[in-house]
Amino acid sequence: MPKVLITVGPIPARLDSVKYITNRFQGGLALKTSEKLSNLKHQVTLVAWEYLKIETNLPIIRVKDVYDYFQKVTSFKADAYILAAAVANLAPFSPFVGKFPSHKYKVGDKFSIDFTIAPRTIDEIKKRYPVTTLIGYKLFDGTRDELIRAGQKTLFESRANIIFANHPDWAKEKKIAITADGACFDITFDEHIKLIDSLLKSRFYKTKMAAFPSPTLDEETEFVIENYPRDRKADLVFGTFAVRIGAGFITTTRGKRAGEKSLSFVKKVDHRKRIVYTNRKATLNAPLLDMLFQRNPHIKFLIHGHELIGKKIQKEYQFPGTDGDLKNSFQTKKKSFIIRLPYHGYIAGFADFSDCKQFVNKHRNVD
Helix, strand or coil: CCEEEEECCEECEECCCCCEECCCCCCHHHHHHHHHHHHCCCEEEEEEECCCCCCCCCCEEEECCHHHHHHHHHHCCCCEEEECCEECCEEECCCCCCCCCHHHCCCCCCCCCCEEECCCHHHHHHHHCCCCEEEEEEECCCCHHHHHHHHHHHHHHHCCCEEEEECCCCCCCEEEEEECCCCEEEEEHHHHHHHHHHHHHCCECEEEECCCCCCCCCHHHHHHHHHCCCEEECCEEECEEEEEECCEEEEEEHHHCCCCCCEEEEEEEECCCCEEEECCCECCCHHHHHHHHHHCCCCCEEEEECCCCCEECCCCCCCCCEHHHHHHCCCCCCCEEEEEECCCEEEEEECCHHHHHHHHHHHCCCC
C-alpha cells in the first residue's frame, strides 16, 4: 500500500507573530482528494496549516508557515507526494519580531516591507527522493494556453510525474492533466482521482546500464534518426523511434538531454523484473517499444509521434515507462500499423523501409 503525503489548504507566510499573508482557498478539493484516495486503500497522511480547521480521521502534520511547510514536507519520506496546498509564494524578507508595532504609526502612514520568493517545495522533492512519485497542482488566472504553459514549466522544472492545472473559474468542475510525455487533456474531478490512483498503483521499469558497444548503423537507420517526427513543447522535444537491430533496438535517450539524435541501444527488456538493459538511459517508451517488437517479429521500424491518429487499443491514458503502458501493445500480421496512445499520440510500425520512409516524410514536420 503506497505511503502518500498530501498537502491541503492555504500555507501562509508570516508577517508578524499573529498576522499572515495567505489566500482565499480552504483546501476543500484537496481534502476530498485525500479522502477518496484513502478509500482506495492508499496510506494517506495530510499536511496542513496549524490554524486550518479540518474534519477528517486521517493523520495530519501541522505546519506554522511556508518555511515550516518546506522543512516538514521535504523531510517526510513517502512513496508519493501530492502537493495540492495553496502555498504562499511571496514572503516578508524580515518578519516582525513579535506583533507589528502599530502604535508607532498614524492612520495613513506609509512604510515598506521587503518581500522574497518563498522556497518552492515541489522543486526539492525529486532532488531528495529521485524515484518517488510527484504530483502537483498549478492554479493560474489566465488564458488556457497561458495556464498550460505555466503548468508545463512547473512540471519540467520539478520533474513531476503529472501536474493538474486549474483556473479559479472552473477548478471545481475540471482540470487539465499535463504529463511528462507532453500529453495535455481535460478531465473531471473524478477522472483526476482515477488517474492519480492509476499512477500510484503503476510499477515503473528500472534501467541497468552496461558499457557494451553500439551496433553499426545502416543507411535506413540513419534516415530514421535524421527525420523521425518531433513535437516541440515548452522548449523540449518529444517523439521517438526504434529500429530493430539483432535481438535489441536503437532508440532515443531519456529526455534527449544529449540532443535529438542522441542514441541508446537497448539490448534487452526483462518484463517480468521490469528492467531495461541498455548502454545509455533510453526513452520512457522503451518497454512498450520492446513489447511491440516481441509481439510482431516481422516489424523492423517503430515511429512515435504526438498526432492523435491511429487505432485505439484501449481508452485510458497510460504512463510511459510503467507496466500499464503495455496495455497499448498488440499483435498483427500486417506489414504496417498505426495505434493511438490515448491523449499521448501514436506508434506506427513498419516491416518495410519504403513504407516507413513514406510515413516519416509525411509526418516529420507535423507538430
